[in-house]
Amino acid sequence: MTAIEFNHKLQYLIPALEPFAYKLTKDTANAKDLIQETMLKAFSNKEKFMVGTNMKAWVFTIMRNTFLTNYQKNARQKTFIDTSDNLHFINSTSTKQENKxxxxxxxxxxxxxxxxxxxxxxxxxxxxxxxxxxxxxxxxxxxxxxxxxxxxxxxxxxxxxxxxxxxxxx
Missing domain, CATH: 1.10.10.10 (Winged helix-like DNA-binding domain superfamily/Winged helix DNA-binding domain)
Structure with missing residues (x-):
């Protein structure tokens, strides 16, 4: 499959990817970013696509994996390490002090x-x-x-x- 044919088939899948991207991100702007990142990864890895297999499933898998990777990266960025003697992982966004x-x-x-x-x-x-x-x-x-x-x-x-x-x- 030539690069032009691959690109054409990839562009044809964008309308099918939009609802899935929105379902994952629950935000229109983030969904568009996810689609763009998915298309970039799919096109840059076109040599890994096996002709005769389901391209739509391949691209959806790329999108899901991209979303999960970004989600895990964001979760790690919101966590910091306490360097005291206890060495705890603390979620910085949910800590609060309360008395009774x-x-x-x-x-x-x-x-x-x-x-x-x-x-x-x-x-x-x-x-x-x-x-x-x-x-x-x-x-x-x-x-x-x-x-x-x-x-x-x-x-x-x-x-x-x-x-x-x-x-x-x-």
């Missing part, structure tokens, strides 16, 4: 919110929280099982509204 004060504030707010629930909602909710099944709660409180489910649902809904400030933290 925020957790204690949250627990206090949760306890207050539960205490402020109406007894008709808090009692079935707390029984369910402690591990009772719906039918057990129904038997102990002498109310229908549908009422138990409804009260637990309403208690959760009210707690969710009251504790909305913690939605992004936990």
């Amino acid at each position: 004060a925020m957790g204690q504030f949250a627990m206090d707010d949760i306890q207050t919110a539960i205490e402020n629930l109406d007894d008709t909602y808090s009692e079935p909710f707390m029984m369910y929280f402690r591990g009772f099944k719906y039918h057990e709660i129904s038997d102990r409180l002498n109310i229908p099982i549908g009422t138990v489910k409804n009260r637990i649902f309403l208690a959760r809904k009210e707690l969710k509204e009251v504790l909305a400030v913690y939605a992004d933290r936990y």
